[in-house]
Amino acid sequence: MPAATLALPTMLADNAGMAADEAHRAIEAVFRIERARLIAALARSTRDVDRAEELAQDALLTALTEWPESGVPDKPGAWLLATAKRRAIDGFRRDMMRTRKHAEIVRDLDGAHDMSAETIEAALDNELGDELLGLIFAACHPVISPEARAALTLRLVGGLTTEEIARAFLSNEATIAQRIVRAKRAIAKAGVAFAVPRGGELAARLGSVLEVVYLIFNEGYSATAGPSLVRPPLCAEAQRLGRILAALMPEEPEVLGLLALMEIQASRLAARTGPDGGFVPLTEQNRARWDQLLIRRGLNALDRAEALGGADGPYVLQAALGACHARARRSRDTDWVRIAALYDRLEQVMPSPVVELNRAVAHSMAFGPEAGLRLVDGIADAAALRNYAPLPAARGDFLFRAGRLAEAGEAFAAAAVLAGNDRERDYLLTRATLCADGS
Amino acid sequence: MRVMVFVKATDDSERGLPPTEEMTGMFEAMGKFNEELVHAGVMIDGDGLKPSSAGKRIAFDGASRTVIDGPFAEARELVAGYWVWEVKDMDEAVAWAKRCPNPMPGPSELEIRPFYEMEDFGEAVTPEIAEREQRLRDQLAGD
Numbered sequence: 001m002p003a004a005t006l007a008l009p010t011m012l013a014d015n016a017g018m019a020a021d022e023a024h025r026a027i028e029a030v031f032r033i034e035r036a037r038l039i040a041a042l043a044r045s046t047r048d049v050d051r052a053e054e055l056a057q058d059a060l061l062t063a064l065t066e067w068p069e070s071g072v073p074d075k076p077g078a079w080l081l082a083t084a085k086r087r088a089i090d091g092f093r094r095d096m097m098r099t100r101k102h103a104e105i106v107r108d109l110d111g112a113h114d115m116s117a118e119t120i121e122a123a124l125d126n127e128l129g130d131e132l133l134g135l136i137f138a139a140c141h142p143v144i145s146p147e148a149r150a151a152l153t154l155r156l157v158g159g160l161t162t163e164e165i166a167r168a169f170l171s172n173e174a175t176i177a178q179r180i181v182r183a184k185r186a187i188a189k190a191g192v193a194f195a196v197p198r199g200g201e202l203a204a205r206l207g208s209v210l211e212v213v214y215l216i217f218n219e220g221y222s223a224t225a226g227p228s229l230v231r232p233p234l235c236a237e238a239q240r241l242g243r244i245l246a247a248l249m250p251e252e253p254e255v256l257g258l259l260a261l262m263e264i265q266a267s268r269l270a271a272r273t274g275p276d277g278g279f280v281p282l283t284e285q286n287r288a289r290w291d292q293l294l295i296r297r298g299l300n301a302l303d304r305a306e307a308l309g310g311a312d313g314p315y316v317l318q319a320a321l322g323a324c325h326a327r328a329r330r331s332r333d334t335d336w337v338r339i340a341a342l343y344d345r346l347e348q349v350m351p352s353p354v355v356e357l358n359r360a361v362a363h364s365m366a367f368g369p370e371a372g373l374r375l376v377d378g379i380a381d382a383a384a385l386r387n388y389a390p391l392p393a394a395r396g397d398f399l400f401r402a403g404r405l406a407e408a409g410e411a412f413a414a415a416a417v418l419a420g421n422d423r424e425r426d427y428l429l430t431r432a433t434l435c436a437d438g439s
Numbered sequence: 440m441r442v443m444v445f446v447k448a449t450d451d452s453e454r455g456l457p458p459t460e461e462m463t464g465m466f467e468a469m470g471k472f473n474e475e476l477v478h479a480g481v482m483i484d485g486d487g488l489k490p491s492s493a494g495k496r497i498a499f500d501g502a503s504r505t506v507i508d509g510p511f512a513e514a515r516e517l518v519a520g521y522w523v524w525e526v527k528d529m530d531e532a533v534a535w536a537k538r539c540p541n542p543m544p545g546p547s548e549l550e551i552r553p554f555y556e557m558e559d560f561g562e563a564v565t566p567e568i569a570e571r572e573q574r575l576r577d578q579l580a581g582d
Contacts, residue, residue, distance in 0.1 A: 026533065026534065029534035032527065032531060033531065239525070242480075243477070247478045248478065293523065
């Protein structure tokens with residue numbers, strides 16, 4: 001009996017603790033929704049990403065203290081921004097306006113602006129999309145290396161922690177943290193504006209943004225290292241970025257092309273790995289497991305990109321290639337002649353040995369293994385493909401289909417040595433063994 | 440994670456209310472909310488459904504199939520619309536749902552249900568694979 005009596009106050013305390021914990025989680029969820037836009041607005045006015053992150057974090061702490069009492073405000077985004085801006089002004093004033101720059105920033109932040117949440121909310125509706133885009137363009141600036149751009153974008157726009165990014169890239173926290181610090185320093189040093197570039201600069205800078213988003217996607221889609229073939233959370237993050245970009249730049253065909261490409265590729269995620277975690281090639285996948293919702297979204301985005309006159313853009317062409325597979329109910333219904341033609345065009349606008357190799361595969365499917373062999377032999381000496389497993393793997397496949405089993409087995413074995421992924425290696429070794437058994 | 444958000448039906452939605460001024464305001468607010476969802480990359484899909492008077496049910500019992508015409512009773516058990524959202528977790532889904540303008544005149548309800556994900560069919564990730572991944576991470580932590 002005494003034990004039960006004693007337990008009662010503890011239980012009550014636990015319940016109160018759980019309620020507080022739940023309230024905090026709810027507030028943190030609201031904050032996560034607002035975080036990227038908040039940092040974008042703060043980075044633009046303070047011209048300092050670190051400071052913007054700090055101010056956003058401070059605003060969260062204030063919310064965690066005040067909201068449990070006052071309730072979540074009607075316009076939480078505007079509330080957080082107003083709080084952070086007030087804090088920024090206080091901070092700069094404490095700095096005694098030592099420099100002209102700070103004085104200017106205070107004027108920007110304060111000046112004629114009405115700091116009420118309603119006014120900020122109205123401004124948010126007009127500008128925040130633009131500010132968020134500005135942040136994405138800054139994080140993906142070409143002065144930063146592509147890997148660092150990806151890390152910084154995941155941190156600032158995706159809201160991932162350093163630890164989450166490290167896990168995603170199979171790296172360690174210290175490396176990623178350093179990468180992010182360097183990236184921020186590069187932005188500051190180059191005086192990168194947190195704004196969407198205009199005119200001719202836009203095209204080049206947009207290319208850099210799309211490259212980063214696709215790099216993040218690919219890191220999740222075809223893990224370049226490690227035992228597991230796909231890391232779907234990275235794909236989801238890249239798709240979210242793609243969807244944001246498509247919503248904010250609905251007139252850019254290549255943005256829609258990249259989104260279409262990612263949605264269509266992601267539609268196959270579940271079918272790409274077999275029950276044993278092994279790699280399942282496109283033609284052997286169970287198409288019933290393709291995500292029809294993502295396929296529909298991908299085809300829609302592709303239609304919009306083509307309607308905007310973007311049919312010859314590299315991402316749009318790649319999406320069109322994916323769409324050929326997505327539209328085929330059965331593997332044998334695949335329109336390989338159209339795929340071969342699309343690769344012919346892609347090879348014109350985005351020439352690369354990898355595209356050449358895929359073009360060879362497409363031609364082999366459309367016009368027979370000999371057509372593939374002819375094309376693949378033309379690029380066998382390309383330096384970029386010297387240690388590229390898919391080249392001997394494709395060659396092996398052409399030879400196998402041409403009935404030249406002994407040569408095919410050798411090619412598969414050579415490909416297995418080069419494979420960077422355990423799962424792919426197992427697949428190639430199995431094919432090599434089958435050739436040896438058959439010849 | 441992917442969730443489906445159901446907009447539960449009410450007596451009003453089951454009646455298929457004619458467009459009134461109040462409804463126009465509601466549609467506007469909902470349009471703005473949808474735009475916010477799209478801009479955040481959260482909305483994947485969504486639509487409204489006609490009242491259950493336009494629907495049919497097929498009842499299964501062994502070999503028998505019985506078609507039952509709508510309308511169906513218990514408005515609260517019915518669905519008037521849905522969204523598919525891609526969110527990080529249920530907390531985020533709840534935070535978005537709370538921002539939704541009242542979907543119906545009068546009291547109403549949203550229900551959030553997570554989809555099954557690949558991880559839920561986790562037999563593909565054997566302890567051996569998980570262990571190898573951890574070992575690789577430990578190795579990389581040394582660089």
